[in-house]
Amino acid sequence: AQKVTQAQTEISVVEKEDVTLDCVYETRDTTYYLFWYKQPPSGELVFLIRRNSFDEQNEISGRYSWNFQKSTSSFNFTITASQVVDSAVYFCALIRGNTPLVFGKGTRLSVIA
Amino acid sequence: DSGVTQTPKHLITATGQRVTLRCSPRSGDLSVYWYQQSLDQGLQFLIQYYNGEERAKGNILERFSAQQFPDLHSELNLSSLELGDSALYFCASSVVRGSGANVLTFGAGSRLTVL
Numbered sequence: 001a002q003k004v005t006q007a008q009t010e011i012s013v014v015e016k017e018d019v020t021l022d023c024v025y026e027t028r029d030t031t032y033y034l035f036w037y038k039q040p041p042s043g044e045l046v047f048l049i050r051r052n053s054f055d056e057q058n059e060i061s062g063r064y065s066w067n068f069q070k071s072t073s074s075f076n077f078t079i080t081a082s083q084v085v086d087s088a089v090y091f092c093a094l095i096r097g098n099t100p101l102v103f104g105k106g107t108r109l110s111v112i113a
Numbered sequence: 114d115s116g117v118t119q120t121p122k123h124l125i126t127a128t129g130q131r132v133t134l135r136c137s138p139r140s141g142d143l144s145v146y147w148y149q150q151s152l153d154q155g156l157q158f159l160i161q162y163y164n165g166e167e168r169a170k171g172n173i174l175e176r177f178s179a180q181q182f183p184d185l186h187s188e189l190n191l192s193s194l195e196l197g198d199s200a201l202y203f204c205a206s207s208v209v210r211g212s213g214a215n216v217l218t219f220g221a222g223s224r225l226t227v228l
Binding site for chain 2: 035050095099101102104106
C-alpha cells in the first residue's frame, strides 16, 4: 500500500524567512508520481507540481523549489523568502498506476508579517 | 477558476436527511473523483468515475452513492446523514483514465454541515 507522511502539522515563520515542508512517501512500485497541492484559506486545492519517479532533478519555480530524493523517499518543498500570501495548508500526494491520488495529512504554514 | 464547478458551496442540514452534491468537470475531462476532507481524517478518496463508469472505490460509506451522467457531470448522494459527515467534499477531474500522469484539477468544494 502507498502512504504519504507529512510529519510537520503546523509551521510558523516570519515573512522573508525560508521554509521547507517535508514529505516522505512509501510505495513498492518503481513507477509513481508525486504532487504538491496548496489549499489557501479560501479552501480550494491548487496544483503546484507533479514529478515522476524517474526524474530526480530538482525543480525551481520562482520562490518555490522541490527536492526529490528517491534514496530517502522524500519530496520536500521549499519556499524562499516567504510571504504572507504563502499562508496555506500544503499537501503532498502520491499516485501509482491506476490507483487514486493518496494525500498526506497536510502541513499548515503560517507566515507572519 | 479551476474549471471544475461544484454546487452548492455551502449546505446545512439535519441528521437523518439526504443531500446531493453536484460536480461539473473541466471541459474535456472524462474522469471525475470525489474526496472528503474532514479535520480528523484529512483528504480521503471516495470514488472515481470515468466516462460514466465507476473505476475505483475508496472509503465510501454505504450511505453514500455517486454517479456520472452522459454529459459527464457527477452527483454525490449522501443519505441518513450523521454529525460525522460534516466535511468539505471535493470533486476533481482529469483528462484520461487514472494513469499516474494525470493532474487532478479540483473544484472549490462543497461544505456540508450536519446539525
